[in-house]
Amino acid sequence: MRRVRGEILISQFRIPVQRPQRGVIIAGSQMSSRQPMTARETSVPGRSGSVGGFRFCPLCATELTLRADGARMRLSCPSCGFVHYHNPVPAAGGIICRGPSVCLVRRAVDPRRGCWSLPAGFVEYDETPAQCASREIAEETGLQVSIEEPLGVYAGLDDPRSRAILIVYWAREVGQSTPVAGDDADQMGFFPPHEVPAQIAFRAHRQALDDAFRHPRFGASGVA
Numbered sequence: 370m371r372r373v374r375g376e377i378l379i380s381q382f383r384i385p386v387q388r389p390q391r392g393v394i395i396a397g398s399q400m401s402s403r404q405p406m407t408a409r410e411t412s413v414p415g416r417s418g419s420v421g422g423f424r425f426c427p428l429c430a431t432e433l434t435l436r437a438d439g440a441r442m443r444l445s446c447p448s449c450g451f452v453h454y455h456n457p458v459p460a461a462g463g464i465i466c467r468g469p470s471v472c473l474v475r476r477a478v479d480p481r482r483g484c485w486s487l488p489a490g491f492v493e494y495d496e497t498p499a500q501c502a503s504r505e506i507a508e509e510t511g512l513q514v515s516i517e518e519p520l521g522v523y524a525g526l527d528d529p530r531s532r533a534i535l536i537v538y539w540a541r542e543v544g545q546s547t548p549v550a551g552d553d554a555d556q557m558g559f560f561p562p563h564e565v566p567a568q569i570a571f572r573a574h575r576q577a578l579d580d581a582f583r584h585p586r587f588g589a590s591g592v593a
Contacts, residue, residue: 426451457525457532461502462489462574463540464520464581465512469588470561471581474509474554480529481570487577489535490553498536506540510557511549514540521580523573537577539586 425432426446433444433453444453464487465472473485490505492498499516506514517539525533550557560566562582569575581587 423453457534459492459498459501459536460489460525460533461492461498461505461536461538462487462577463502463506463514463516463538464577465506465510465514465540465542466588467542467559470559471565471578471587472510472512472557472559473566474550475556476553476570477550477555478553484568484570485566486570486574487537488554488557489537489574491533499538502536502538502540505552508552509550509554511547511551512542513544513546515543516540520584521577523576525571525573527572533573535571535573535577537581 423433423444426449428451429446429449431446431448433451434447435442436445438445438452443455445451463472472488474488475485476482488506488509490501490508492501493504496504503514503516506512520537520539523535523537525535548557565578569578
C-alpha cells in the first residue's frame with residue numbers, strides 16, 4: 370500500500386483520500402471546537418497502546434480519531450465513517466469426564482505455555498460455538514465427542530491476546546478414538562478434582578472447572 374498524489378494505491382486500485390475539516394466533534398446535538406484525539410494520542414488501553422490496537426482505518430488508511438459514540442469513546446475514521454467496536458472474541462470448549470476425572474491439556478504455546486486448561490479455542494467465522502468446541506477437542510486431545518448442553522458462559526479477562534467470552538459445554542466421548550495431545554497442546558490427561566494441576570492457564574477455565582466439580586452431572590454415568 371502506498372500513496373499516489375493524494376490517493377491510496379492498494380493492489381492496483383486507487384482510493385481517493387478525503388481530508389475532512391478538523392476541529393469539530395459532533396456528539397448528539399452538542400458541538401465542540403476541541404480537536405478529536407488521534408489513535409496515536411489516546412492513552413486508552415489496547416494491544417498497541419490504543420483502543421483495540423488500531424491506529425489507521427482498515428478501509429481507507431486515514432488515521433483514526435477517538436470520538437464519542439453514545440456512552441463510549443470509540444476509534445472512528447473521520448474520512449469514511451468506519452467505527453472500531455472493540456468487542457470480546459467468542460471462544461468455546463468442553464468438559465470431558467471419565468468417571469470422576471476431567472480432561473485437561475497442557476499448553477504448548479504462549480500465552481501461558483506450560484499451564485493447563487480445558488480443551489478450548491476461538492470460534493471460527495463459519496462455525497457455531499458447539500462446532501468450535503468439538504473441533505478444538507479433536508485437535509487438542511484426539512477425542513471424538515458429542516457436544517451436549519452448556520455448563521456455563523464465562524468472561525475471559527486475563528488473556529493478553531484479547532478479551533474473550535468462553536462458552537463451555539458438557540462433552541461425551543463417542544467411538545473408539547485414541548487420546549493424543551495435538552495442535553496447541555503437548556500433553557493431556559484426566560484428573561480428579563484433588564489432582565488438578567495448580568497452574569491453570571486462565572481464570573475462566575478455573576471457574577468452569579469449579580462449576581463442573583459442583584455440578585450433579587459430574588462423574589455421573591452417561592458423562593464418562
